Amino acid sequence: MAQDGYDADVAVIGVGTMGSMACWQLAKRGVSVVGFEQFAPGHDRSGAGGESRLFRTAYLEGPQYVPLLLAAQEQWRNLESDVGRELLTLNGGLMIGQPDSEFLTSVMASIQSADLPHEILNYNEATKRYPQHRLHRDEIMIFDRQAGFIRPELSVALAADASESMGARILRRERVNSVEPDEQGVTVVTSNGVWRTRKVVIAAGAWSQRLCPKLTPTIRLQRLVMTWFPLRDPASYTPDRFPIFIRQTEAYDISGWPTLDSTSLKVAVNFGYDMVDDPDGLDRTVNDHLLDTIRKGVRELLPDAINEPMRIGAYMDGYTDDRDAIVGYTDDLPNTIAMYGFSGHGFKMAPAIGQAVADLVADGQTQLPIDHLDPNRLTQNRQPPKRLRTIAGESGR
């Protein structure tokens, strides 16, 4: 228990994806932590909704992520062991495209950086093994063995629950109105009261900069849409027969998941999405123009799906200019660890990010490979690296 006039050692603002994992990792170490969530852990109104998230290690975003992803895999298993449920299912992942494309070249660079287990399937092998995909003659598949899917809402809810069992306080439906850090600690003003802690972790996702306008770098808020298409033959799309996939063609950048409801195939077409001006006003309707684009992609690439989505979901995430998140102590505010801007690909790393934050709180540093996520990197006059058009585009994967 915190003392000397502090209500807790650490306040975590936002018990969503990253906040729940930070609470779990901090509580596991015996740090006194209080988490504030404006809704309730496991809600589906921002970064974590929509049934499933991709887990991948043959990472098209670059080999710098591979050690962190392997650490995350271990932490997912630790969380599963603490909560007694499977959260990450490794049914493999297909990266589908032209062999000499920047996309597959990046995937191969990650594979080679850590000698990741994989298979390369040429057109004939790929169409034979995975006939669910209508391939173009110039496409191949790279099978990432250490890929699969995670259950997002359940993971967040169970991580928060586990943290409470380990002594954390999670305050639900308690919105933080202001965070005022100073050299001695942090004052957190909520809809219900005032708290004083030694440190604060800003894990408010799309709301982070609204809450703390001084935080840099700034993020753009992006709306991301997911669609579930009914299947004529769901048995061909179960996790054991249908790996998760990302496919980039000249026309499409599309991700997909096996059926988890024995009824539908979930796909996300990764472009054409809107900006979000106000995270409190996320528009969850999807217009016909965007739906037409998604339907067209599914009709051409996954012809067995009935071409009318039975379910549509809209969510959001914050994007940095270089598509790398912000994780660490920030020069902008004292006693403040920032973790936001996960740019559409943060979920898979969440328990390792929580571990890194717990290290930073307890030891002031972490051995986890998160240098590329340093909050101060863009303010130190470093230019964002050149990225692939497709990689830099709007996506959630």
Ligand SMILES: Cc1cc2nc3c(=O)[nH]c(=O)nc-3n(C[C@H](O)[C@H](O)[C@H](O)COP(=O)(O)OP(=O)(O)OC[C@H]3O[C@@H](n4cnc5c(N)ncnc54)[C@H](O)[C@@H]3O)c2cc1C
């Ligand atoms: C549609 C979609 C698909 C994606 N697909 C993948 C994928 O396949 N694989 C992958 O790895 N990643 C994927 N991502 C990215 C990943 O899901 C996000 O990067 C991650 O969920 C962001 O986590 P977060 O903690 O920053 O935000 P959130 O999970 O949104 O958490 C922020 C929390 O803070 C709370 N909060 C905000 N303000 C306050 C306040 N003032 N007081 C109290 N609480 C507050 C919010 O209610 C929320 O619960 C996807 C994202 C989206 C949107």
